[in-house]
Amino acid sequence: MTDTLLVPTPNNDDQPQRLADFRTFGEAIDYAAMGKKGMNFHDARGNLARVYPFSELREDALVAARRLIAKGIAPGDRIALIAETGPEFAALFCGAVYAGAWPVPLPLPTSFGGKENYIEQLVVQLQSSDPKVLFYPAEIGELTGAAAARQGCEGQSWEDFARSEAPDCILPESKPDDICYLQYSSGSTRFPHGVAVTHEALLNNLGGHSHGMKLGPDDRCISWLPWYHDMGLVGCFLSMIANQISVDYLKTEDFARRPLAWLDMISRNPGNSCSYSPTFGYDICARRISSQTNVAERFDLSRWRIAGNGADMIRPDVMQSFVNAFADAGFKASAFLPSYGLAEATLAVTLMPPGEGIRVELVEEERLSGCKRDLSRPARYRAIVNCGKAVKDMDLEIRGEKGQALADHHIGKVWCRGPSVMHSYFRDPEATAECLVDGWLDTGDMGYMVDGYLFIVGRAKDMIIINGKNHWPQDIEWAVEQLPGFNHGDIAAFSVESENGEEVPAVLVHCRVSDPEERVRLHTTIRDKVRSITGMNCVVELVPPRTLPRTSSGKLSRAKAKKLYLSGEIEPFRLLQAA
Incomplete structure (x- = not known):
């Protein structure tokens, strides 16, 4: 036919x-x-x-x-x-x-x-x-x-x-x-x-x-x-x-x-x-x-x-x-119609009203990290996308570490409640009880509200906390992606324990460069870029293309990347010299 x-x-x-x-x-x-x-x-x-x-x-x-x-x-x-x-x-x-x-x-x-x-x-x-x-x-x-x-x-x-x-x-x-x-x-x-x-x-x-x-x-x-x-x-x-x-x-x-x-x-x-x-x-x-x-x-x-x-x-x-x-x-x-949702809420939690397009707020780093800025360094900002208003019958709340509701512009955990929130996790009452409390669903995401609009900052479990300061892996990954030759999804950032027992950021990067000297230069460039974002030294590993694991929906899985790296299943390229 x-x-x-x-x-x-x-x-x-x-x-x-x-x-x-x-x-x-x-x-x-x-x-x-x-x-x-x-x-x-x-x-x-x-x-x-x-x-x-x-x-x-x-x-x-x-x-x-x-x-x-x-x-x-x-x-x-x-x-x-x-x-x-x-x-x-x-x-x-x-x-x-x-x-x-x-x-x-x-x-x-x-x-x-x-x-x-x-x-x-x-x-x-x-x-x-x-x-x-x-x-x-x-x-x-x-x-x-x-x-x-x-x-x-x-x-x-x-x-x-x-x-x-x-x-x-x-x-x-x-x-x-x-x-x-x-x-x-x-x-x-x-x-x-x-x-x-x-x-x-x-x-x-x-x-x-x-x-x-x-x-x-x-x-x-x-x-x-x-x-x-x-x-x-x-x-x-x-x-x-x-x-x-x-x-x-x-x-x-x-x-x-x-x-x-x-x-x-x-x-x-x-x-x-x-x-x-x-x-x-x-x-x-x-x-x-x-x-x-x-x-x-x-x-x-x-x-x-x-x-x-x-x-x-x-x-x-x-x-x-x-x-x-x-x-x-x-x-x-x-x-463009930004939205926010998750399977635990069936699908949609918020939608941008049609015709409003993508609206962003520039948020200063100290609000995202929870720490005062080093005044010797210029202020840094990240563009946070407005994900719209709650869908019909859905309630939203931003909560602090003690479970208290937070006012507009304050970053906390995103909770939602409504008829479309899931019944349960199948045959997993413990996991259900962890995220469903009095009809409210803990989404596991961090964000803030402004005049009924939701802004998502990142996944709570992905956050890299070093010396009491929060670093969002997306910020590190996006910064490295700006370097020539990288695509969306080529970088995974997470924290690891260094030899002296301290937590440091680690960055795995798909490397398509075969020349050994070029690899060393690339490694140095990435390390310097990440240092400019985090203010500290980090572990940079160049790995073969298509190495970083994905979820079934094609998203980068940072948790699995960290697990595979620490277990030795992801083998980085060896460099000619210590960079």
Whole structure:
């Protein structure tokens, strides 16, 4: 079937739009299926390959539900699914919901980490979620089958599952406070936990962010985000159903190879485009545009209404580079919509009101470090991005070390409370009790409020505390990234204990320089740069490219980088001389 024979699902139809005002997600699927909108899957070059209306999704999901029940799956059983972007996963996820089971999206293999690391990651999540069966695409059956066998659960390709019997049966009736699915956090700062999300929590958050973004019937989503991460799963898959929005999908691995195909797809949308990305997605696209490229001829980004940004610290310099690269294609900086969220709150906690763009505050170092500035040194500032206001029904509070609420402009721990905060961590009451207190969720992030707007400073557990002074790893990493030849994600900063027992900052840096003398010069340059930021000597290690570990969602994992470095599993390059 060729692209010319396919007609994508429409941006608008005659069905009245409902913004996630359903009792259960099954009801949301039923309503979406009554219209003409749906999903549209694209190939590696961004060409339309499969049109999948919500009506067809519902039919396939009901068949999948009957097959699951025929396999003996009961309400409350976990169904693990490798989250490949495609109709098979979508139908199985929704089918599990219809059957009353809890779908558990798990990651695909990535280009980093190796086969054994991937199997181990799956085994950990399978042990935690204890599913009855793991479904997967046949092409990765060797890896996923090994993980299922190691855990002792059944493994089945969805091709084989599609050939199984689907006898008629009565489907269980879900209630709003039933668990809808388990979402695994990316594991960037702690051991991955299965976040249990109820139907009520899911729909409250989907309604909250759709109202916050002012989603309308003419909006269309374009996404390359993975479906095992909360922003991809909740924001660009489940939300499309609950808010009846047509969506175009590019697989994550295809975006990695051809990032500009994402912008080609946005350009082809005749209506309003809504598309989300972490900072690195915008960074990759801006870097791929050469000075010879006529962006105005290739792209039309003038109808990109919401260019969402979240899932990681937002870099205003990178966002400005994107504006500079694509302004001639009609992209408007006001389209940027910063946000803040986490799986434990289902997805969104705050959203910038549409049209306000990226707003920053310059914050002096002494406010960030908690220490008085050395007056012999000039004042240093960091640009902190405004992540917007709380979504509908969400309460926010900034708390100090003793748990007291702090006033505006005071940095502390970010806490939130609302109907979309998670039910619990699955089978982990201790971890649940650690972060859920009287209905309030300790997000683990540091920030401050100003007139109802939230500013995020960084992860509390990532903070480097040396001699009573706080150093944010992002500041060190961003400073080194400004040196020529480095990309976003090439640097990991954390603290280590020196030979004399004192804590010092350590910086691991991807090194693409092969000449030994050039490496020594690079090492010295980085050391001097970090000293200018921290005011102290540091450990600098040059490591081979692609060495620094990532989470399943592609974010740098500082905690794992530190662990691998201290255990000797990350081997730095040896230098000719002590620098």
